Amino acid sequence: MAEAASTSRPRVLILGGGFAGVGAATKLADAPVDVVLVDTNDYHTFQPLLYQVATGLMETPAIAHPLRDLFHDQPNVHVRQATVSGIDRANRRVEFQDMDALSYDYLVIALGARVNFFGVDGADEHAHPLYTVEDAMRLKEHVLRRWEAADRDPALVEDGALNVVVVGGGPTGVESAGALAELYTSNLAKDYPDLPAADARITLVEAGPALLAMFKTDIQEYTARALEKRGVEVMLGESVSSIEPTRVTLSSGEVIPAHTLVWGAGLQANELASGVGVELQRGNRIAAAPDLSLPGDPHVFPVGDVAWITDTKTKKVLPQLGSVALQAGEHAGENIARLVQGKATEPFAYHDKGTMATIGRGAAVAQLKGGHTMKGKSAFLAWGAVHLALLSSGEDRAKALTDWTWAALTHERSARIVVRGTPAGRV
Numbered sequence: 001m002a003e004a005a006s007t008s009r010p011r012v013l014i015l016g017g018g019f020a021g022v023g024a025a026t027k028l029a030d031a032p033v034d035v036v037l038v039d040t041n042d043y044h045t046f047q048p049l050l051y052q053v054a055t056g057l058m059e060t061p062a063i064a065h066p067l068r069d070l071f072h073d074q075p076n077v078h079v080r081q082a083t084v085s086g087i088d089r090a091n092r093r094v095e096f097q098d099m100d101a102l103s104y105d106y107l108v109i110a111l112g113a114r115v116n117f118f119g120v121d122g123a124d125e126h127a128h129p130l131y132t133v134e135d136a137m138r139l140k141e142h143v144l145r146r147w148e149a150a151d152r153d154p155a156l157v158e159d160g161a162l163n164v165v166v167v168g169g170g171p172t173g174v175e176s177a178g179a180l181a182e183l184y185t186s187n188l189a190k191d192y193p194d195l196p197a198a199d200a201r202i203t204l205v206e207a208g209p210a211l212l213a214m215f216k217t218d219i220q221e222y223t224a225r226a227l228e229k230r231g232v233e234v235m236l237g238e239s240v241s242s243i244e245p246t247r248v249t250l251s252s253g254e255v256i257p258a259h260t261l262v263w264g265a266g267l268q269a270n271e272l273a274s275g276v277g278v279e280l281q282r283g284n285r286i287a288a289a290p291d292l293s294l295p296g297d298p299h300v301f302p303v304g305d306v307a308w309i310t311d312t313k314t315k316k317v318l319p320q321l322g323s324v325a326l327q328a329g330e331h332a333g334e335n336i337a338r339l340v341q342g343k344a345t346e347p348f349a350y351h352d353k354g355t356m357a358t359i360g361r362g363a364a365v366a367q368l369k370g371g372h373t374m375k376g377k378s379a380f381l382a383w384g385a386v387h388l389a390l391l392s393s394g395e396d397r398a399k400a401l402t403d404w405t406w407a408a409l410t411h412e413r414s415a416r417i418v419v420r421g422t423p424a425g426r427v
C-alpha cells in the first residue's frame, strides 16, 4: 500500500538527487508543499569531476556531497535513500525496491542517464564507464593495480598492462585521456622507476572525423594537438568493435594490447523512463512540454538527462549537461510552486553559459554564447570558475580549490592509492 500524501499540503515527490532533483527541491523552499527527495545514494554526485577522482587528483568527498546536508536549512524537504522500481502515473504513486510506495501530488522525474555501450562485444563486462563515484573509484583502482602488477612482473608491460584505450572524443573522453596522460607522466613514471613508463600507450579512439564534435574547428585542432603533446595517441574515424580483458579490437581490424578501456562514448536515459507510459525520444528520453511538464499530465515533470527538453527560445533540443539539468530542475520547482498557488506555469528558456572541456593543467577549451571561443590558460580558468559555481556547497568549492591549487603547484595527486575493501578493479 502507498503511504498517502498529506491531506493538508501537497506532496512533491522528487526522484533523483542530481543537479535536476536538487535544483527542483531548492526552488520549492518557500512553497506550501512537503517535498520528498529520493535517491538510491545518500549523496549528490558531481559527475563533471569524476575523471579527477579516477586519476587521483581529487578525493571522493569533494565530488560526492551528503544529500541530507544540502537541505538542513529547508525544513519542508525530507530526504529518503531508496531505489525507485516503478512509476504508476494512473494511481499517482511510485514504487521502491526497499521502501513502501509513496503517493504524490506532483512528481519530478530526475533520474539521470546511464552508459550506452551500443552493443559492443565485451563492453558490459570489461569497459570502464565514468558515470558514478563507484565507476571512478573502480577505474582508479584498476589502473593502479595494473601498474603494481607490472612492477611485480615486467612481462605484463608487453602484454599491455599499462596501456589504456579511451573510447569517445567528446568532453568525457578528452578529459579522461588528458588526465590519465598527466597521471602517467607526472606521477606514475616517478612512482615506478623500474617500469618503462614512456612505452605506456594512451589511445583516444573517436568514430567521427574530429574530437569535440560540438566545438569549432580551431578548438578541435587545438584539442588534438594538446592531447598529442601530452603523449595521447588520437585515432579519428575509428571505432572499437570488441573488448577483451587484455585486448581491444578496432573496426579496422587492428588489435591494441590494453588492459584498460575507458568508455566515454554514449549515454541513454535511466531505464525507468520506459515505465512512464509515453513514447520515448532518441536515447530513451522523456519529452517535456515547454513548461517542462509531461504533455497531457500536468502533475509530472521530467527534467535533466532523463528528459528531452526543447529550448523555447531556440527551438533546439538541449544537450544532456549539468547546467541544463540544474536550470530545468529549478524551473520545474518554480512551476510547481506556481501551480500550488493557483497560478499558470511559464515556459522554460535555457541560459547558455557555454560549453567547456579541460585537456590538462593550463589547457582547456571553451565555446561561449555567440560562438566566441577560448583556449589555453584563459579557458582553463573559465572552466575552473564555472565548475566551482556548479558545485553544491561552499565546503565542496573549498575542497576542490585546495586540491587543484596543490596539484597545480606540485603536480601531486595524493589520492592515487588503493584502499583495501573498496570495489576491486576489473582486470
Ligand SMILES: Cc1cc2nc3c(=O)[nH]c(=O)nc-3n(C[C@H](O)[C@H](O)[C@H](O)COP(=O)(O)OP(=O)(O)OC[C@H]3O[C@@H](n4cnc5c(N)ncnc54)[C@H](O)[C@@H]3O)c2cc1C
Binding pocket: 015, 016, 017, 018, 019, 020, 021, 038, 039, 040, 041, 043, 044, 045, 046, 047, 048, 049, 050, 051, 082, 083, 084, 085, 110, 111, 112, 113, 130, 131, 171, 172, 270, 272, 303, 304, 305, 306, 320, 321, 322, 323, 324, 325, 326, 356
Ligand atoms: C564524466 C562526465 C563528465 C561531465 N562533464 C560535464 C561538464 O563538464 N559540464 C556539464 O555541464 N555537464 C557535464 N556532464 C553532464 C552532467 O553531469 C549531467 O548532465 C548531469 O549530472 C545530469 O543531471 P541529472 O540531475 O539529470 O542526473 P544525475 O546527475 O545523473 O542524477 C540522477 C540521480 O538519480 C539517482 N538515481 C538513478 N536511478 C535511481 C533509482 N532507480 N532510484 C533512486 N535514485 C536513482 C542517481 O543516484 C543520481 O543521483 C558530465 C557527465 C559525465 C558523466
